[in-house]
Amino acid sequence: MSEEKQRKTLELSREEMRDFGYRVIDMLLDYYDERADKPVAETLDYEALNAILREPLPREGMPWRDAMAQFERQVVNTSNRVDHPRFFAYIPLANNFVSVMADSLAAGYNIFNAVWLQGPGAAQIERLTVDWLRQIFGLPAEAGGTFVSGGSVANLTALAVAREAHLSGEKRDAVAYCSDQIHFAVSRGMRVLGFAPEQLRKLPSDDEFRLPLAPLREAIAADRAAGKRPFCVIASAGTTNTGAVDKLSALADLCAAEDLWLHVDGAYGAPAILTEGGKSALKGLGRVDSLALDAHKWLFQPIECGVVLVRDRRWLPRAFKETSEVLKDMQSDGEELNFMYQGIQLTRQFRALKLWLSFKVFGLDAISEAIAAGFQNAELAERLLREAGCWEIVTPAQMAILTFRYQPSTGDEALADRVTHDLVGRLLDDGYAFASGTQLRGKPVMRMCCNNPRTTPADLRGTILLMGRLAAELEATLRDAPASDQDARVKT
Numbered sequence: 001m002s003e004e005k006q007r008k009t010l011e012l013s014r015e016e017m018r019d020f021g022y023r024v025i026d027m028l029l030d031y032y033d034e035r036a037d038k039p040v041a042e043t044l045d046y047e048a049l050n051a052i053l054r055e056p057l058p059r060e061g062m063p064w065r066d067a068m069a070q071f072e073r074q075v076v077n078t079s080n081r082v083d084h085p086r087f088f089a090y091i092p093l094a095n096n097f098v099s100v101m102a103d104s105l106a107a108g109y110n111i112f113n114a115v116w117l118q119g120p121g122a123a124q125i126e127r128l129t130v131d132w133l134r135q136i137f138g139l140p141a142e143a144g145g146t147f148v149s150g151g152s153v154a155n156l157t158a159l160a161v162a163r164e165a166h167l168s169g170e171k172r173d174a175v176a177y178c179s180d181q182i183h184f185a186v187s188r189g190m191r192v193l194g195f196a197p198e199q200l201r202k203l204p205s206d207d208e209f210r211l212p213l214a215p216l217r218e219a220i221a222a223d224r225a226a227g228k229r230p231f232c233v234i235a236s237a238g239t240t241n242t243g244a245v246d247k248l249s250a251l252a253d254l255c256a257a258e259d260l261w262l263h264v265d266g267a268y269g270a271p272a273i274l275t276e277g278g279k280s281a282l283k284g285l286g287r288v289d290s291l292a293l294d295a296h297k298w299l300f301q302p303i304e305c306g307v308v309l310v311r312d313r314r315w316l317p318r319a320f321k322e323t324s325e326v327l328k329d330m331q332s333d334g335e336e337l338n339f340m341y342q343g344i345q346l347t348r349q350f351r352a353l354k355l356w357l358s359f360k361v362f363g364l365d366a367i368s369e370a371i372a373a374g375f376q377n378a379e380l381a382e383r384l385l386r387e388a389g390c391w392e393i394v395t396p397a398q399m400a401i402l403t404f405r406y407q408p409s410t411g412d413e414a415l416a417d418r419v420t421h422d423l424v425g426r427l428l429d430d431g432y433a434f435a436s437g438t439q440l441r442g443k444p445v446m447r448m449c450c451n452n453p454r455t456t457p458a459d460l461r462g463t464i465l466l467m468g469r470l471a472a473e474l475e476a477t478l479r480d481a482p483a484s485d486q487d488a489r490v491k492t
Helices: 003-009 014-037 046-053 064-074 097-108 120-137 151-167 184-192 213-225 248-258 270-274 276-281 315-320 352-362 364-388 413-430 457-480 483-491
Strands: 144-148 174-179 200-203 229-236 261-265 290-294 306-310 391-398 401-406 436-440 443-449
Touching: 014 064, 014 097, 097 352, 120 144, 120 270, 120 306, 120 352, 144 151, 144 315, 151 174, 151 184, 151 229, 151 261, 151 290, 151 306, 151 315, 174 213, 184 200, 200 213, 213 229, 213 248, 229 248, 248 261, 270 276, 270 290, 270 364, 276 364, 352 364, 364 391, 364 401, 364 457, 401 413, 413 436, 413 443, 413 457
Parallel strands: 174 200, 174 229, 229 261, 261 290
Antiparallel strands: 144 306, 290 306, 391 401, 401 443, 436 443
16 A cells, blocks of 8 residues: 555555554553553653643654654653552552453444444343343343443433433432432532532431431431422442442332432442452342442453443433434334443443453453452551551451551641641652542541552552651651641641
8 A cells, every 4th residue: 555545544554553553562561561560650740741742733644653652651651550559549440451452352343332233243242241240230130231431421321310210300309319428420410410419418427438327318308398309319339438338228128118219339349249248248239220330440441441230221211212313224123232222322432342351251250359359458458557556547448448547656636637648649759659548527548449459468568668657757757847837738
């Protein structure tokens, strides 16, 4: 193929495509081989990065090798490694190579997975994979679902279905309920759906950071008495802050008695049902009306891989189906396979391929063992923190998450607040490991998410030793600093 034709048709020669593809594979293999030896995070301020990447829109092309070198130098080398074995901040995104290749296949074949007649094989794989998930979570045979980008859209989709099912689209005086530990994706989704902030009742969580049952019953009764229309309870199957799981069986009983939709945000925690500990914690998950899931978290998929499941799959097209003259020739009698009717997207990636291929290649038992490793890692981290003697465990290991605070030997709580708050930034600057901070009951705490199965005991020991050393240095620095400097540190 001539260079002129390549330029006009946006193509590379076969040899160039092969070389390009091999270069990408080599880069990925090098990354996986060297990942644990690299810093968890690379710090570069916005101004510096913006200066590097600011350039005019190219009028002429450049060799792909040069473009890839820029990508490697200025994107890969400035990104946090969220799949690093010592990345404990947020929820680690530990993907797998099989799914990475599946994403490449889905993109390379450019599969349009919205209409049965456009790709029946892809539609069937998505339907099958959704059904595997249905079985895993204990939902009935009539349940169904669809793949979406992630937990935000999964929660939004489920709440749109709940609105249609219980309110017939009429939002006036409607009220939904959750705890103050719910992920912000829920409140944002409610806002996108047109609900006012006061239509989502965020109840103070109980001592274990769960949605409290008695106050929930009281709030529902009070709202009904005031002429409001309670329609939905939103529970967590593993909160982001602490890994707390709401009392799903009791909430299912309450929702059945009150005729309310029960939605569960299981974005990261729901797959723990594949382990013995998770099965006990998630008892009642199969009774929900809808479930949001991020398979790119504890099912080890590349971003993006969200799923929404509903107890009765007929509710999805009832909430989302619209007809079009342009698409009428593509419709079939099997409407459950036309995924454009299952959510808000018409143009859809073939996201199900990567999870399907993971199940096929690794098998459910291996995936379950990888999830169980997160529980074991968190329990070991808690034990090491207790043995160190300078940490207070705020919430013990649950669903692979634990939270803790630094404790100076003097017992100075104000100093503990300052050290705990500043420790996150010191870890980020160091680069060896990264744990995040949050607030519980108004107090700063550290938080470790241990659900990466490639994290080793040595990684945990090294991280906790490092945190102890950095915290001691911070304590000494803060003790010697003038009071005005200490106040400034707390405010930043």
